[in-house]
Amino acid sequence: MNKPAAIYARVSSDRQKENHTIGSQTSALVEYAQTHGYAVPSEWVFQGEGYSGASLVRPGLEALRDLAAQGQIVAALIYSPDRLSRKYAYQVLLGEELSRCGVDVVYLKSPSGDSP
Numbered sequence: 001m002n003k004p005a006a007i008y009a010r011v012s013s014d015r016q017k018e019n020h021t022i023g024s025q026t027s028a029l030v031e032y033a034q035t036h037g038y039a040v041p042s043e044w045v046f047q048g049e050g051y052s053g054a055s056l057v058r059p060g061l062e063a064l065r066d067l068a069a070q071g072q073i074v075a076a077l078i079y080s081p082d083r084l085s086r087k088y089a090y091q092v093l094l095g096e097e098l099s100r101c102g103v104d105v106v107y108l109k110s111p112s113g114d115s116p
Contacts, residue, residue: 002039005075005106008064010048010083022049025079032108033077040077053086056094065094068101080109 009025026045033040044067046060061084067073076098078084084105085091095105 002037003074004072005033005038005040005077006044006046006064006067006073007033007040007077008046008048008060008084009079010051010053010058010060012048012050012052022047025083028108029077029079032106038075038077044073053082053084053090056085056090061094065097068098068103071101073103075104075106077106077108080107 007026007029009022009029011022011025026047030040030045032038046063048058048060051058051060064076068076081091084094098105
């Protein structure tokens, strides 16, 4: 059975927009969802194009948070932590908020650490 999930991708700079990285993020996340048992309806693919990761007020992010609060999803698929937020404190805050809603945050690319 496929688990309901949403995708969140974000680019903020003109350079990133020109390089179409939001499309490559989304494609990679859709492929990941398909190969790992997640069901992601097209209306649950949120893109934060042109929005700074330093702010929590972004329409796509708010839509993702709303789905989580409504119990609609079990996972949020995000390319990397800095796509969720540029501020580490916001990454932690959002991760905890989603976790309280029963949503796992799954990053395709994340820095590997030396400690558990």
